[in-house]
Amino acid sequence: MAAPSARELARAVNVRERSAGELAEEALARVAERDGAVGAFLWSSPENVREHARRVDARVAAGESLPLAGVPLAVKDNMCLSGTPTTCASKILAGWVAPYTATAVQRLLDAGAVPLGKTNLDEFAMGSSCENSALGVTRNPWDLGRVPGGSSGGSAAAVASGQTLVGLGSDTGGSIREPAAFCGVVGFKPSYGRVSRYGLIAFASSLDQIGPFATNVADAALLYELMAGKDPRDSTSVDRPVESALAELPEDLRGVRVGIVREFDLAKLEPDVRAVYERAYRDLEHLGAELVEVALPSAEHGVATYYLIAPAECSSNLARFDGMRYGLRVEAADVGATYEATRAAGFGDEVKRRILIGTHALSSGYYDAYYVRAQKARTLIAADFAKAFERCDLIANPAASSPAFAFNAKADPVSMYLMDYYTIPMSLAGLPSLSVPCGYVQPAEAAGPLPLGLELTAPLFAERGLLAAAHAYERGTQRAREHAPPPLPAAVPGGRA
Amino acid sequence: MASGDIDVAYVAKLARLALEPAEIERFGAQLGALLEYVKALEALPVADVAATAQVIPSANVMRDDVAEPSLPRDAVLAAAPQREGAYFRVPRIIAEEA
Numbered sequence: 001m002a003a004p005s006a007r008e009l010a011r012a013v014n015v016r017e018r019s020a021g022e023l024a025e026e027a028l029a030r031v032a033e034r035d036g037a038v039g040a041f042l043w044s045s046p047e048n049v050r051e052h053a054r055r056v057d058a059r060v061a062a063g064e065s066l067p068l069a070g071v072p073l074a075v076k077d078n079m080c081l082s083g084t085p086t087t088c089a090s091k092i093l094a095g096w097v098a099p100y101t102a103t104a105v106q107r108l109l110d111a112g113a114v115p116l117g118k119t120n121l122d123e124f125a126m127g128s129s130c131e132n133s134a135l136g137v138t139r140n141p142w143d144l145g146r147v148p149g150g151s152s153g154g155s156a157a158a159v160a161s162g163q164t165l166v167g168l169g170s171d172t173g174g175s176i177r178e179p180a181a182f183c184g185v186v187g188f189k190p191s192y193g194r195v196s197r198y199g200l201i202a203f204a205s206s207l208d209q210i211g212p213f214a215t216n217v218a219d220a221a222l223l224y225e226l227m228a229g230k231d232p233r234d235s236t237s238v239d240r241p242v243e244s245a246l247a248e249l250p251e252d253l254r255g256v257r258v259g260i261v262r263e264f265d266l267a268k269l270e271p272d273v274r275a276v277y278e279r280a281y282r283d284l285e286h287l288g289a290e291l292v293e294v295a296l297p298s299a300e301h302g303v304a305t306y307y308l309i310a311p312a313e314c315s316s317n318l319a320r321f322d323g324m325r326y327g328l329r330v331e332a333a334d335v336g337a338t339y340e341a342t343r344a345a346g347f348g349d350e351v352k353r354r355i356l357i358g359t360h361a362l363s364s365g366y367y368d369a370y371y372v373r374a375q376k377a378r379t380l381i382a383a384d385f386a387k388a389f390e391r392c393d394l395i396a397n398p399a400a401s402s403p404a405f406a407f408n409a410k411a412d413p414v415s416m417y418l419m420d421y422y423t424i425p426m427s428l429a430g431l432p433s434l435s436v437p438c439g440y441v442q443p444a445e446a447a448g449p450l451p452l453g454l455e456l457t458a459p460l461f462a463e464r465g466l467l468a469a470a471h472a473y474e475r476g477t478q479r480a481r482e483h484a485p486p487p488l489p490a491a492v493p494g495g496r497a
Numbered sequence: 498m499a500s501g502d503i504d505v506a507y508v509a510k511l512a513r514l515a516l517e518p519a520e521i522e523r524f525g526a527q528l529g530a531l532l533e534y535v536k537a538l539e540a541l542p543v544a545d546v547a548a549t550a551q552v553i554p555s556a557n558v559m560r561d562d563v564a565e566p567s568l569p570r571d572a573v574l575a576a577a578p579q580r581e582g583a584y585f586r587v588p589r590i591i592a593e594e595a
Contacts, residue, residue: 099568206551307531349524
């Protein structure tokens with residue numbers, strides 16, 4: 001029986017009702033029982049988990065009170081944890097052992113979290129389904145024939161399948177919020193700059209941000225508040241106070257103005273999906289929020305803007321993978337041929353596509369037409385949000401246009417890119433944004449009910465109000481509790497790549 | 498060249514990626530479709546708009562110049578594809594004199 005929250009687990013460890021060691025054994029047993037079917041983890045070592053748990057128990061025995069005492073934590077495998085493999089789900093980093101720990105991870109370890117393992121992702125966090133992982137298949141716990149979303153699909157699926165209560169993801173264009181929606185959990189991308197990226201292997205540096213997955217908003221808020229804050233090792237991390245949402249969680253949404261985006265027309269969605277979001281908007285109103293229509297006229301250009309800016313930055317960031325100092329090396333006739341052969345063998349198709357489009361967009365003769373134009377479009381998108389937030393405190397919209405889709409359903413890259421239609425504009429503007437479960441649909445071809453997520457977005461650095469409102473919505477509707485994922489088989493035949 | 502075109506073989510050379518002929522063809526079609534999609538940006542009125550590189554107002558961020566321990570050398574070198582003593586071993590970069 002899973003505990004209700006990470007905060008409750010930590011409390012029990014701090015008062016010595018439970019021990020980190022016991023929680024670790026229970027978590028390891030859940031991974032052994034459930035991950036054969038789900039495939040959330042790329043790496044999990046019982047000895048490593050027990051060692052971390054022992055350290056936490058020693059600290060508690062010495063009198064420390066830790067906000068995450070003994071709480072098992074899933075870590076997306078693009079974040080470094082010293083002494084353990086960090087692969088980015090790529091053949092080019094397979095077997096690489098990180099010699100240092102990411103700041104965000106370290107802050108949670110300092111708070112008593114026990115890293116349960118490293119979770120699957122689309123290679124280098126490039127994708128919306130986890131299907132671009134070179135190292136494993138992750139299945140959606142609600143329907144094993146469907147994707148968990150991506151790129152942080154492993155952490156989302158680990159939480160959704162009850163293997164752990166909390167996990168870490170990274171979000172560049174929706175990589176926390178879309179898998180959270182697909183898996184029926186809370187996923188939160190803080191403002192750009194809130195959480196240090198030191199030790200997060202870079203994809204698109206002007207967009208990447210680390211954030212939590214949890215079964216409830218308050219746990220997500222706790223992880224965020226522990227991770228956030230200036231880090232001298234990441235010059236883009238901002239030095240401003242982190243106001244706690246947990247200090248005063250509201251029970252309703254009275255006094256909150258929620259913007260409904262005119263351009264995000266629910267009529268474009270399938271009728272059953274549309275009905276869930278119409279109900280979500282009504283729920284916001286019933287809880288006391290005032291709904292106001294706002295316009296984001298440039299948001300429809302978000303996907304096009306993103307698929308120039310993010311690949312441009314990726315082509316630059318991934319230049320470091322050249323087979324010289326770490327990772328794969330494929331020897332060839334000379335050093336240039338070695339670079340080319342190493343990168344050809346080490347990167348998967350989606351990473352190659354993004355490196356190519358990014359290199360093209362930055363190349364002489366195309367730079368102004370593609371990259372600079374996209375940066376200007378980004379200005380327009382951010383300005384739209386600034387104007388909208390003159391009239392509202394939050395913006396509410398679907399986190400994705402559909403529930404989780406079946407494997408191989410989005411073979412055409414542009415159709416996959418459009419899965420991030422509702423999450424990319426917020427990323428381009430750097431805004432704090434989360435997905436909270438808001439209901440279920442049951443398409444005829446699905447194995448059972450499939451969750452949907454409501455995306456809530458706030459102005460830059462307004463995390464406290466965002467988390468407070470999301471908590472009030474969660475508390476007032478309890479939508480996640482309408483269904484539970486089905487029991488899992490011991491394994492899926494041929495399920496692991 | 499129309500904006501929907503991309504010379505994949507040339508770009509792959511710039512990006513240090515060896516590609517098979519079949520990949521050049523496949524990626525060319527897929528990236529051509531993406532470039533068609535991003536053409537929509539041409540309709541945006543951006544002539545007088547400043548470019549945004551990132552969204553947080555920040556200038557050069559300085560820190561105190563304090564010496565700190567670097568990463569443990571052996572742990573770093575343990576990850577090298579090839580090492581020789583305390584060094585990374587890499588392919589020859591400068592040609593021998595004729």
